[in-house]
Amino acid sequence: MYRSLIFATVLTTTMIPAARAQVDLSTYADANGFLNVQALTCAQLAGTWQGDADRLTAWYSGWYNGLARKHYMDIVKSKEAEHEIMVYCKANPGQLIIEAVAVVFKDMRAKLGIEMKP
Secondary structure, three states, rough: OHHHHHHHHHHHHHOOOOOOOOOOHHHHHOOOOOOOOOOOOOOHOOOOOHHHHHHHHHHHHHHHHHHHOOOOOOOOHHHHHHHHHHHHHOOOOEEEEEHHHHHHHHHHHHOOOOOOOO
């Protein structure tokens, strides 16, 4: 019985992934409180609090939509894009977020049959 308890304890503790500490997005801000959104990495996005990650991915989405002169938001697609960006970033921590957003948006457009004008 004692051996079974020790085995179960060891098995359980080895299966628990190491917890990573989340950091505030402001950690990456300059002395004036500004973020260089073109320099942030996927590891930084994945390592911040969910609320900060949501805010940042919403900002990127707005930036891209502003460039495309789109003045509306599809809430369902926005949530899907945010999720896909996080999945991509966790798999590619060294990638810049701005590049991850471009990859995810390109894939989403292709899946929806949306062609970009040259």
